[in-house]
Amino acid sequence: MRGAGAAPDGPLLLGVRHHGPGSARAVLAALDAHEPKVLLVEGPPEADAVVELAAHEALRPPVALLAHAVDDPARAAFWPLAGFSPEWVAIRWALERGVPVRFFDLPAAHSLAWDADGTDGEGGPGPDGESPEDEAARLDPLRVLAETAGHDDPERWWEDVVEHRGGRRGDGGDDGDGENTTADPYAPFAALADAMAALREAHGDGPRRDAVREAHMRLRLREARGEFGDEGVAVVCGAWHVPALTARTTVTADRRLLKGLPRTKTEITWVPWTNERLARRSGYGAGIVSPGWYGHLFSVPDRPVERWMTKVARLLREEDHPVSSAHVIEAVRLADTLAVLRGRPLPGLGETLDAVRAVMCEGSDVPLALVHDRLVVGEALGEVPEEAPAVPLQRDLARLQRSLRMKPEARERDLDLDLREENAAARSRLLHRLRLLGIDWGEPVAGRGGATGTFRETWRLRWRPELSVRIAEAGVWGTTVAAAATARAEALARDADSLAEVTAVAERCLLAGLGDALPVVMRVLADRAALDTDVGRLARALPALVRSVRYGDVRGTDATALREVAEGLAERVCVGLPPACAGLDADGAAEMRGHVDAAHRAVALLGREELLARWRAVLRSLAARDRTPGLVRGRCARLLLDDGALADDEAARLMGPALSPGTPPADAAAWIEGFLAGGGMLLVHDERLLSLVDGWLTGLAGEAFTNVLPLLRRTFSAYEPGVRRTVGELVRRGPTGRAGAGAAGWESAPGFGAGLDRERADAVLPVLRLLLGEGAVDFGAGGRADRDGERAGRSGERTGKTAEEKAVTA
Incomplete structure (x- = not known):
């Protein structure tokens, strides 16, 4: 049974650290003790329309509220929530009990319009709707409090005073199941509020945006108090804002701060999030160092260090590292010993990692890096139900992902595709279409073993939360992936500045299987090619066009029109190359040599004998002309020699x-x-x-x-x-x-x-018989077939068969 202290006068203000499991446990204890009638949570009020989805069984954290401007989806902001976030556990607590949930931060309509040049976290509003300037000016309360307490590591200080609270050795406060039986559930929040008040008094109230946000919070808080009474309201927000919510201000003063704020039309929904994006290293301002570790601390009922070491051992064994139960026992003992030596109440992340490095990793940081990425940070990717609001393009993409069995994953993985298979070809088309739309879920990479066949592709897949913004942004091009990619390709072709850019678009259309876009692209390509007289630009455009013809053949796409344009370009290069090579300086000659190489490969790939013969005649002419720069003449001679034409x-x-x-x-x-x-x-x-x-x-x-x-x-x-x-x-x-x-x-x-040294050549005959089989080796008219050679061959054959049998057995 949890003991309860005296309830606070007025609303229950629960100041928390975003994504702190200790704060989450304390919030649950306070809500159970207080039982409010309404819950106010820091976040955009537009989210009131989708908060009920948090109770959906298919909505699994980490997730985030995504708000974006309707007229400019690139202007967006995220409000991430993990399973151990205080806001998330408070929302779930309220929804399970039928308590209404309201978000009371500054509306996203204002925060997104505040900085019209913002983007989705990389130069625009931060995850809390803050601009980069505001985030830079913001004080880090956790660091200041830790330094005041004499600690140089804020994370370690937070673990000691919050995450390990109630588990100190010898304090008698833990009943063994992780619950504190004697502590006042309101005391931590009162102490944290006093600390934040002292910080604000010493360092100021922060940037102007904080004052505006807090004015809106106070107005919403007054509304809730008028509706449910002071004791019926509970507030979960960043601890920094608690002193501002208790400040004595007037409604008029708060409304004056909000007057004249810019506004834009917005949409909001839930999107999947990842542990990596929760980590501070990803650039998220309210991030934490170790989301995987914090999730473990929040989820385990007891013995967190022992359970953590078991997780580490399981991971290392899966990666073929020799780790036994004895390693786990010794690692736990070492972590406990390090905690005692360092004066800590319980082993923290630092002690556990030091123990893992020493015992399980044998002092190596290589397997420890694996533990850090997989467990300390974690690879969790949240899930969002189909009922969540989404643009039509997002729904079509989700349908394609299900039908092609391509589940988004936060972990980076390689996908090998054989384009001769129907499903693999469809996957390739989807990834290429998404890249055309700027949604870089997959990135083409070199195949295994350096394979470069046109019927094979290798992609490196990794789903990132910001791709949700890219999808919303790409929704202006169409309601389906195919329609949007087609419209985008046509626009890219029309807006291209050079012939090479148009040919690149044509190549991407064939890779993406966008047959409907090809007529427009080909018309633009033919017009540009007819008007362009620069041999260099024609030569630069030719390779991409020829690759497109080849890929069209492999993918079963009709590339007849492309082949005609490519052959026409090659003819024009043959005509214009000799005069273009005259009178070039050193830099011009180097550039022209590159054009010659590219055109040579392209003409060879086209496979048209008449065109190839004409091209070789041009190379022969250039190789013999004194007016051609030496670099180009030498290159032409080498190309002819390599082709057997010289x-x-x-x-x-x-x-x-x-x-x-x-x-x-x-x-x-x-x-x-x-x-x-x-x-x-x-x-x-x-x-x-x-x-x-x-x-x-x-x-x-x-x-x-x-x-x-x-x-x-x-x-x-x-x-x-x-x-x-x-x-x-x-x-x-x-x-x-x-x-x-x-x-x-x-x-x-x-x-x-x-x-020819025939004796040395005959020495390979036994090996050839072994590899190619009996009778496959033809000695030829000039070969040696004397009895000694035959005996040596038979001896080698017997030896080879034995080796072959051994290989088969192995």
Whole structure:
């Protein structure tokens, strides 16, 4: 049975710390003792219309009240509530008993209009409807009280004086089940109110917005007192505001503070919240350091440290860390010992984490970081019932999430999609459509093993509470995800500043499966392409367009119109590229080289032989023109050589004039950079080209060599270490004059002999038989098939079968 002290005169003012489990327990005790007839809670009065949903069994905290301006949904504010928040437990207490609940803070219509440039917590109104300037000016009462008491850690001080209240060793106040049998339920709130009054007297009443909010609170409080009487009213609000609610003011003075406030039309609803967003590190002004830990303290009936250590052990075992029951026992003992040594009434979060690190994590912070993220902060994501008010777009998204089995989660996870499967393709389309709308629930990432196939996608999913604001904001584009994404894509295409932006929109339309948007986007694309004469812009736009054609093929989308535009752009690039390459400076040449690379890949992907032949003719023309910058000429020659459209002797012939003594060293170095960029294996295998490069370098004067050295270092630094080492070894050995050692008589490095070593080649035959099966290896006309080789092959085959059997058994 809970003892009760004398009830306060007038309304029951319960000043709390937002999201404090100790405050929540104290609020429940005070409400049980007082039994008020109406409950006033700090929050926007607009929430009175949705407060009944807090009793719905499908509404599971953490959740938040979300208010946003109707004409500008990006202007929004959150009022988060956890399961251990004093406001939440008070609301649930009242609803379970049929006691009316009213919010009495400043209306969201005023707080959102106060700062017209605000956003959803990142530069605009904070979670309590405060601007960043107000939050910066606000005093941190918890820190001041802790420092006054001689503590440098506010969280630790709060745990000692509030969270562990009633559990001190030897005070006789705990009956063993977590309930305090002798304490006055009103005493904590009276003491906290006195402390806040002293703080306000010493440091002032805070920013002007506090004065305005508190004036509105007093007016609503007067209304409730007139309706239910002084003793029938209970108030749950931040402890900072309690002295203002008891201040002697007049109705006229309070209304004068509220006169002339800006106002905007708002909507309010419940939205899911996460533990991470409750944490102070997320930027939430009234946040706490350890929501997961506080939730544990509030929910467990007894033995909180033992139960916590059991949770930690279970988590570490699930992550394959060797943790036994003995570890749990020793960790609990160590936490108790640390609490005694540090003079604390009970082990707090600091003691438990120190014990976990020492006993369960063997001194390592790596598994401890896992404990912090999963348990100290927690990964809880709240749930909201379908009955909660929502924009039509939100309802359509919820329907799609259910049908595609894509439940939002606060924890980050990867989703691999094979687009050849119907459900996976539908998931991909949904995620791409949401990204078009600015709702970044998923982010594309590189697939496992570096897979880049066009029929596979990997997404990193993570649901964040602020996405609810993005959904409300995107509701202006349509009532369904498909319709809204279509309208958004059409608007992006019409408002694009460049041809490349339009092609990017076209690509995103194909990825998102927005066939209805393609006609508008293609019309804009064709108009822009017809009027644009800049080869650079055309070349930049071509790759995205070609990727769109490929993705259209994979996803079963009709990309015929896109292919026609892409081929038309490629034709125009072929025509305009030669004159565009004339007279370029170093920066212009570097930019043009990038355009050439992009256009080359795009033309190859289109797969049209006539277009590819024409493109190669353009590259050949550029590679042989003196007016073309050396960087571009060298790059064109390399692209032709890699495609097999340029013979080795022809490449050497092009390199000869480019590196001749009559060519300025800077131009020759630029040619080398363009030709050798992208890999150095060419120099390893083509000794003639290596000889030309080496001869040119050794013939440079000292000053010229110093001038071209930065370009050469930039080129060779991009090579793999093994390639650089092999090239260096070839250059170190130099020409030998040995017949057959290459055109310049270069001796090859180990592994690159002049002829075929048949004995070494035959050594791999047993392995090939094992991998490919009997009879799969064809010796060929020149292969060795003598009896020794056959015996060695059979011996290797027997050994290989044994190894294969072992592998299968394993």
